[in-house]
Amino acid sequence: MTEIVPAEGIFALLWVIIALPAAGAFILLFAGRRTNSWGPILGVLTVVASAVISVLMLLALMDQPAKERTVVQNVYDWVFVGSFQASFALQLDQLSMVFVLLITIVGALIHIYSLGYMSHDPDRRKFFGYLNLFVAAMLVLVLANNYLLLYVGWEGVGLASYLLIGFWQHKPSAAAAAKKAFVINRVGDVGLSLAIMLIFVTFGSITFQDVFGQASDASEGTLTAIGLLLLLAAAGKSAQFPLQAWLLDAMEGPTPVSALIHAATMVTAGVYLIARSNAIYDAAAWAATAVVVVGLITIFMGAIIGSAKDDIKKSLAGSTMSQIGYMVFAAGLGPIGYVYAIFHLLTHGVFKAGLFLGAGSVMHGMNDNVNMRRYGALRGVMGVTFVTFMAGYLAIIGIPPFAGFWSKDEIIHAAFERNAIIGVAAILAAGVTGFYMTRMIAMTFFGKKRWEDDAHPHESPSVMTIPLVVLALGSAFLGMALLFWGDIKDWLKPVVGYESVPTPLPTSFYIAVTLIVVIIGAIIGWVMYARRDVPMEAPTGNALTRAARQDLYGDAVNDVLVVQPTYRAAEMVTTFDSKAVDGFVNWTGTFVGDLARRLRRSQSGFVRSYALSMVGGALIVALALVLVALS
């Protein structure tokens, strides 16, 4: 067991990593228009400062002996109700350290990029405020030492995602997309809250140390339930099947948002959750199997959808869905796969962010047109973007020595360690990845010009291209750095566990087969889209293409299963309210009115009628007196 190191020395600044972007968000959002001129710069500086501190933390953590790399800092005693105790306490260990580095460094680069990308937007101060809010919330999520604080960060990133997807709120499609993302996320959040409740009931505590220490004591049924609920939460946040419908719509947001949130960080929160809760999944085999299945389905879904989209961002979003599917798939494999899931997460974060920012650069040059059918032959015009995009491309399809090769092939190897069938499936998906990414670069950078009449493609300013270059360097070298310069497997092993199971055939065999399949996929893509002319109007494809264009009918399914029944239920309630409840209330009114109308007739205005009723009353009084006297 690792010892807990108190937060002293450099580690005392742990809370500052979160506080800086939080303060930035607070200032930018509440100080208002006064900060318009220097607001964006402040937003950038806070995240850069957090990145610097994170690097210092990494160096300090590397200095610690391997068994003493868990730093816990209790910032604030938060909820202490009876036996339920949750502190605002931060835990920095090997797992959260890599996430913190990913979030702050990639986040800083994207903030710098946004200075250029959003320079024409009148609301950019708000944009940077929201981005800072997101960074702060994500940091809370990964640095939390208990599930409740993690939930706070979880909700915070959900909120930031909503605000940022719907940033251009005057566009109805953007507002609808933001709503859709939030609602689908919410379904996952229900899973997380139920899981937390179940954890508390089972283990009596929600702190990671306590829960994972006792994980093997609980019954397998309970642990399976917890695992499935956590999987639901992860599916919602990471856009896995069946909660995947929101990710493609989320591309309505500005491109830096897509890069940071929907590629590098937020969508990886689900993987973080599963990896962090590895003790639970190790003890519940069925839940882990469910994770593998979900991941596998999503890998193929994302790949197929990405192959048919003409919108460059949506194609990249399908790719993200697929790659996170790989991560989830690997995490479900157990200790043989956790480290590779995190490894792929890190490399994917870097190269996918680079790809998205590159796409943003292309869009910037093509008047914000996202239709790849109107691109073509851009490599001559946008040189830096082309080179950096190619670096990301080679990383994602897994060509050595780029980053993606190291991480993805390890996942495929781990798949074969478990079961040959899923291994083959993983290889096939890699082939499809090669296909659709080649399609993308062929349509965008190669081939003939298919530009619109008013398009004047040009290279982006350096404030945008410098982050692209940095990320491209990462795409190229990060994989090797994490394996050979510092061993990621050894680094993460104390937290998530690692074991290696021998496979029937040597590792190099699987690597070779993967590379061949990938290159075949790339050649098919090249032939179809670079050699042949790409029509400017999308042709009616076969049934699979049409289905893929409709997101594999994901929206239709959601509509039938969830939306329509909810509408029906709401209609029934409304009808009940207006007919029964309102009817009853109105009936009391009309009843009183009717009664009054009938009673009114006694007011005839005739003195003699009134005298008659008086005599009647006197009669009754006399009757009463006589009866009392007689009894």
Added chain:
Amino acid sequence: MNGGAVGIGEAIVFWVSGTLAVIGALGMVISKKAVHSALFIALTMINLAILYVANAAPFLGMVQIIVYTGAVMMLFLFVLMVVGVDSSDSLIETIKGQRAAAFLLGVGFSILLIAGIGNGLMETSSTGLDAANAAQGGNVEGLAALMFGPYLIAFEVTAALLITAAMGAMILTHRERWMPKRTQRELSQERFASGAHPGQLPAPGVYARHNAVDTPALLPDGSASDMSIPEPLRVRDDIRDVDPAEIDEVRQLSADSSGEDDGR
């Protein structure tokens, strides 16, 4: 003037007067003409006065006759004269069910009261007023002792009430004069302007030999004046014919008298 028990004489008086009182009451309710109702209730009141006297309350009996029957009922009659005969005297009932309900309630009420009284009072004894009347030396003195003793304040208040009532009646029936009072000149001008006969009608039988109401007066030229006959007779054409001999006689007389005097 009895003691507690009811003697045979009083019993007879009770049954006779009581019956007459009830007949009077019923007659009042049932009569078609208002004046008849007034007379019936006067009958009832007088019988009630007799019953008061029979109950050793002579002062009250006399006051009943003098004040109630004499003053109040006469007041009623005066107002009846002012109001006159009205369509409201018709006995057709306009409010549906009123008559039946009234009858039912009234009879029920009386049955109830009789039952109650019968239940309570039939066994009690009666003390009689001999002692009370003798205590102060007479019924009037006894009443006076009570009225100016314990009931003095009630007496004074009732007096104030009477004054107020009288003032109220004056105010209610006061007619405000909106225009200046028409002078005698205006009245006589109106009379002549209307074209009707301005003066008094001649009395019947003037210059005729008979002064029966149905004999017309004779005008100077000897013709009969129909206007002198009261209208009821005139309408019936019940006019006595005048003897022509008498008409000549009248002419003669007038010629003689005109010869003596200076032509008239």
Added chain:
Amino acid sequence: MNPANYVLLSAVLFSIGAIGVLVRRNAIIVFMSVELMLNAANLAFVAFARMNGNLDGQVVAFFVMVVAAAEVVVGLAIIVTIFRTRRSASIDEPNLLKY
């Protein structure tokens, strides 16, 4: 014969008066019925005075007479005033309080 018979007679006269109030339409006759009811009450008072052996009943009857006289004065004045304006003495006519 029982002195209570007087009270029974008073009850009968009272009921007849009540019926008269309800049945007749001429305001003056209604008023006369009310007077009849008052007289019946007077008879009851006098009978009770005789039965109880003190003159208080007679004093009360006296006061009733006085008040009834005052009430007749004012009531008839009202009837006359109404008659002047409406030229009718029917109590069914002023029915403006109807719904």
